[in-house]
Amino acid sequence: xxxxxxxxxxxxxxxxxxxxxxxxxxxxxxxxxxxxxxxxxxxxxxxxxxxxxxxxxxxxxxxxxxxxxxxxxxxxxxxxxxxxxxxxxxxxxxxxxxxxxxxxxxxxxxxxxxxxxxxxxxxxxxxxxxxxxxxxxxxxxxxxxxxxxxxxxxxxxxxxxxxxxxxxxxxxxxxxxxxxxxxxxxxxxxxxxxxxxxxxxxxxxxxxxxxxxxxxxxxxxxxxxxxxxxxxxxxxxxxxxxxxxxxxxxxxxxxxxxxxxxxxxxxxxxxxxxxxxxxxxxxxxxxxxxxxxxxxxxxxxxxxxxxxxxxxxxxxxxxxxxxxxxxxxxxxxxxxxxxxxxxxxxxxxxxxxxxxxxxxxxxxxxxxxxxxxxxxxxxxxxxxxxxxxxxxxxxxxxxxxxxxxxxxxxxxxxxxxxxxxxxxxxxxxxxxxxxxxxxxxxxxxxxxxxxxxxxxxxxxxxxxxx
Amino acid sequence: xxxxxxxxxxxxxxxxxxxxxxxxxxxxxxxxxxxxxxxxxxxxxxxxxxxxxxxxxxxxxxxxxxxxxxxxxxxxxxxxxxxxxxxxxxxxxxxxxxxxxxxxxxxxxxxxxxxxxxxxxxxxxxxxxxxxxxxxxxxxxxxxxxxxxxxxxxxxxxxxxxxxxxxxxxxxxxxxxxxxxxxxxxxxxxxxxxxxxxxxxxxxxxxxxxxxxxxxxxxxxxxxxxxxxxxxxxxxxxxxxxxxxxxxxxxxxxxxxxxxxxxxxxxxxxxxxxxxxxxxxxxxxxxxxxxxxxxxxxxxxxxxxxxxxxxxxxxxxxxxxxxxxxxxxxxxxxxxxxxxxxxxxxxxxxxxxxxxxxxxxxxxxxxxxxxxxxxxxxxxxxxxxxxxxxxxxxxxxxxxxxxxxxxxxxxxxxxxxxxxxxxxxxxxxxxxxxxxxxxxxxxxxxxxxxxxxxxxxxxxxxxxxx
Numbered sequence: 001x002x003x004x005x006x007x008x009x010x011x012x013x014x015x016x017x018x019x020x021x022x023x024x025x026x027x028x029x030x031x032x033x034x035x036x037x038x039x040x041x042x043x044x045x046x047x048x049x050x051x052x053x054x055x056x057x058x059x060x061x062x063x064x065x066x067x068x069x070x071x072x073x074x075x076x077x078x079x080x081x082x083x084x085x086x087x088x089x090x091x092x093x094x095x096x097x098x099x100x101x102x103x104x105x106x107x108x109x110x111x112x113x114x115x116x117x118x119x120x121x122x123x124x125x126x127x128x129x130x131x132x133x134x135x136x137x138x139x140x141x142x143x144x145x146x147x148x149x150x151x152x153x154x155x156x157x158x159x160x161x162x163x164x165x166x167x168x169x170x171x172x173x174x175x176x177x178x179x180x181x182x183x184x185x186x187x188x189x190x191x192x193x194x195x196x197x198x199x200x201x202x203x204x205x206x207x208x209x210x211x212x213x214x215x216x217x218x219x220x221x222x223x224x225x226x227x228x229x230x231x232x233x234x235x236x237x238x239x240x241x242x243x244x245x246x247x248x249x250x251x252x253x254x255x256x257x258x259x260x261x262x263x264x265x266x267x268x269x270x271x272x273x274x275x276x277x278x279x280x281x282x283x284x285x286x287x288x289x290x291x292x293x294x295x296x297x298x299x300x301x302x303x304x305x306x307x308x309x310x311x312x313x314x315x316x317x318x319x320x321x322x323x324x325x326x327x328x329x330x331x332x333x334x335x336x337x338x339x340x341x342x343x344x345x346x347x348x349x350x351x352x353x354x355x356x357x358x359x360x361x362x363x364x365x366x367x368x369x370x371x372x373x374x375x376x377x378x379x380x381x382x383x384x385x386x387x388x389x390x391x392x393x394x395x396x397x398x399x400x401x402x403x404x405x406x407x408x409x410x411x412x413x414x415x416x417x418x419x420x421x422x423x424x425x426x427x428x429x430x431x432x433x434x435x436x437x438x439x440x441x442x443x444x445x446x447x448x449x450x451x452x453x454x455x456x457x458x459x460x461x462x463x464x465x466x
Numbered sequence: 467x468x469x470x471x472x473x474x475x476x477x478x479x480x481x482x483x484x485x486x487x488x489x490x491x492x493x494x495x496x497x498x499x500x501x502x503x504x505x506x507x508x509x510x511x512x513x514x515x516x517x518x519x520x521x522x523x524x525x526x527x528x529x530x531x532x533x534x535x536x537x538x539x540x541x542x543x544x545x546x547x548x549x550x551x552x553x554x555x556x557x558x559x560x561x562x563x564x565x566x567x568x569x570x571x572x573x574x575x576x577x578x579x580x581x582x583x584x585x586x587x588x589x590x591x592x593x594x595x596x597x598x599x600x601x602x603x604x605x606x607x608x609x610x611x612x613x614x615x616x617x618x619x620x621x622x623x624x625x626x627x628x629x630x631x632x633x634x635x636x637x638x639x640x641x642x643x644x645x646x647x648x649x650x651x652x653x654x655x656x657x658x659x660x661x662x663x664x665x666x667x668x669x670x671x672x673x674x675x676x677x678x679x680x681x682x683x684x685x686x687x688x689x690x691x692x693x694x695x696x697x698x699x700x701x702x703x704x705x706x707x708x709x710x711x712x713x714x715x716x717x718x719x720x721x722x723x724x725x726x727x728x729x730x731x732x733x734x735x736x737x738x739x740x741x742x743x744x745x746x747x748x749x750x751x752x753x754x755x756x757x758x759x760x761x762x763x764x765x766x767x768x769x770x771x772x773x774x775x776x777x778x779x780x781x782x783x784x785x786x787x788x789x790x791x792x793x794x795x796x797x798x799x800x801x802x803x804x805x806x807x808x809x810x811x812x813x814x815x816x817x818x819x820x821x822x823x824x825x826x827x828x829x830x831x832x833x834x835x836x837x838x839x840x841x842x843x844x845x846x847x848x849x850x851x852x853x854x855x856x857x858x859x860x861x862x863x864x865x866x867x868x869x870x871x872x873x874x875x876x877x878x879x880x881x882x883x884x885x886x887x888x889x890x891x892x893x894x895x896x897x898x899x900x901x902x903x904x905x906x907x908x909x910x911x912x913x914x915x916x917x918x919x920x921x922x923x924x925x926x927x928x929x930x931x932x
Binding site: 119179 | 577578581582584585586587588590594596600641643645646649650652653654655656797798834835838841842845846847850
């Protein structure tokens with residue numbers, strides 16, 4: 001994957017000579033599309049275009065990994081504390097917290113943060129300001145853990161081999177009302193929500209919050225760690241590239257040419273707005289995903305091909321892995337996806353149709369209205385500083401043999417290829433229409449389904465979740 | 467009920483000569499209880515004690531009743547419009563909206579307001595400021611209504627006899643996702659939530675929002691209309707009384723001496739804080755309540771007796787009816803109860819254990835954690851200006867033969883009399899311990915249960931809901 005690293009992080013020469021620290025204010029261009037303008041109109045604290053990266057939530061990026069010289073001390077301290085064993089998803093959240101994606105959160109939520117998240121999707125800080133926080137980042141424990149902790153104010157968090165991962169200090173234990181948590185996060189309590197089945201239904205009846213000290217950076221040793229840039233590292237990279245705008249694209253699926261068209265077009269629009277060097281953060285989600293999503297490893301191979309094939313410009317693209325687990329909580333979760341990218345320096349966020357959505361677990365319909373994600377995102381407290389870029393619908397244009405923005409005046413010329421359709425084609429080793437995806441990228445998908453061992457009845461099984 | 471009116475609205479002489487318009491700022495006293503202090507510490511816009519009434523949300527009280535000279539015109543206009551028939555609960559919401567309890571809402575919610583309410587319990591206004599709005603105030607219509615409305619931008623809202631009540635202008639029709647609405651409002655989708663069964667489950671699959679023009683003030687002709695003071699009328703009354711603090715007490719149950727003790731004690735504390743003339747708004751909820759709550763008419767009789775018996779001081783108490791229906795949505799609804807009282811001029815709000823709570827419809831537990839109501843209320847966006855007064859627990863002190871604040875050092879001396887216990891005693895014509903409730907008030911309760919016609923099997927039936 002050497003090519004991948006060099007491609008993903010290839011740094012252009014400083015073709016722009018914008019000042020890095022001095023914050024220039026641009027006048028808002030008159031030709032903004034309507035949806036952008038309403039954003040600018042929205043509040044007293046109107047968004048301004050400026051050089052330099054957007055500030056992290058709370059003003060300062062939270063970093064919770066203990067300094068090198070203190071790590072042995074912390075490891076020894078952890079041995080003397082009551083222990084809580086972390087699941088893989090718990091460790092992903094420790095990772096998220098440790099690098100400040102959830103800034104200004106300093107650890108797993110205490111009850112006051114949990115309640116504010118459930119009821120308001122936001123947290124009020126000590127100075128009265130508000131930051132967005134829409135999904136609970138909590139750690140569940142059971143009765144025996146709770147008894148074991150007793151009156152201890154600190155606990156050690158360990159992995160499945162009892163290696164200490166972190167220490168949680170000034171802990172607070174409170175009730176884990178799973179029904180209420182699920183209802184307020186997903187807007188349904190129907191059985192079959194992937195994250196709930198994986199991390200809530202069978203979890204303990206208590207939550208434990210506190211301040212984290214993470215003993216060393218979280219690594220997965222899966223060959224992809226070097227692509228897991230922290231918000232601080234991403235900020236350094238954007239600064240090194242003299243980015244004056246960073247637009248983030250969250251994804252958990254293979255990239256097709258429709259996505260590429262959208263990202264290229266966004267850059268064009270940002271240049272038209274007056275930005276000199278907009279940089280794309282192509283940011284696949286790397287934590288827990290449901291069984292029928294394409295696993296991270298294969299998605300990363302596919303993204304590599306897309307860059308190699310020149311569909312996206314490596315000069316102005318940073319590909320990195322976002323370590324968060326996936327909730328599939330639609331309008332609630334898209335806020336988290338956007339907020340975390342502010343902390344990594346993004347001031348523009350591309351939002352598509354039904355972001356973080358899925359089918360209803362019981363009913364034959366989508367769980368969320370396809371437009372609610374972008375509507376909720378555009379109104380969300382604490383995200384006023386972020387410029388929301390609604391996704392234009394791209395489809396396969398049969399007259400041009402390629403992906404293009406859908407033109408409602410000639411619907412007969414367009415073909416919509418859903419994720420399900422795409423997966424079915426790849427599973428059956430069929431080819432999509434020319435121009436749907438670059439050949440190298442498509443081959444990765446076909447290889448992935450080929451690599452899944454067929455089950456006895458000859459059908460390709462669903463992959464096993466993380 | 468002449469005595470009732472004179473008692474409830476008896477006006478003391480202007481014993482205080484505080485300026486009504488000039489806003490003096492008091493220094494925060496050092497001896498505030500801890501829970502109050504944290505409130506003062508909370509934000510950049512710290513709460514300040516000042517004379518004059520608190521401003522309504524959005525700065526201006528919304529009033530949606532058409533002026534007298536235009537009413538005939540509006541009635542005729544209504545006849546030419548597509549019609550929607552209102553339920554009793556719908557009319558209660560029209561009442562609520564018409565008088566500005568939900569200021570700055572100008573009518574039933576459009577989708578952007580509905581989504582902000584569900585996700586954020588608050589609305590962002592055009593100037594970027596935020597007001598609290600935690601329960602959806604929406605109007606459901608079915609497919610045939612929707613077809614009938616067609617492209618019309620206005621519709622007439624009529625009662626069950628087709629009398630026009632209001633006109634809804636610039637309407638927007640959007641999907642009524644009942645499951646999501648219920649999950650996000652109540653934190654459960656369990657069947658058996660009283661408001662949901664009454665107003666959601668069988669309602670139409672669409673919601674219609676728009677700006678209201680209410681043709682004349684909503685009246686119920688039940689002998690209690692004169693106690694239904696609007697926020698504007700309450701503000702006039704508080705101003706007339708030279709109130710420099712207004713503390714609101716929401717209730718949907720008979721008043722016992724524990725409540726009275728709490729209200730009297732609150733006034734004492736406010737005087738200690740430096741207020742010269744704190745006035746109590748004793749504010750029973752008058753809209754829909756569940757079948758086993760005591761109906762409004764009987765509660766009002768009971769409240770009258772409590773004032774006649776001198777348990778509360780009529781000089782510093784205003785009793786009025788709050789026209790809202792009841793959701794029983796716990797921490798979500800208590801915000802609505804508080805916010806509406808800001809609009810009526812209250813700057814202090816008393817919150818008890820498990821406000822607006824009830825038992826879980828399916829499980830043997832309370833639906834909400836008893837402390838979540840006051841916690842959520844104290845953190846709610848848009849309520850920063852309101853001073854939250856947590857309820858101290860009162861119980862029957864056997865050593866004093868009366869209600870007193872519970873003293874944890876001698877628990878054996880106290881008797882807790884729940885609402886269920888109280889109702890059972892009254893149903894069986896038994897007496898509560900001396901000093902639990904004034905005799906006149908208790909007699910009203912016994913009379914109420916006596917008046918319910920026993921069903922054939924000799925058991926007292928539950929009353930029928932509004």
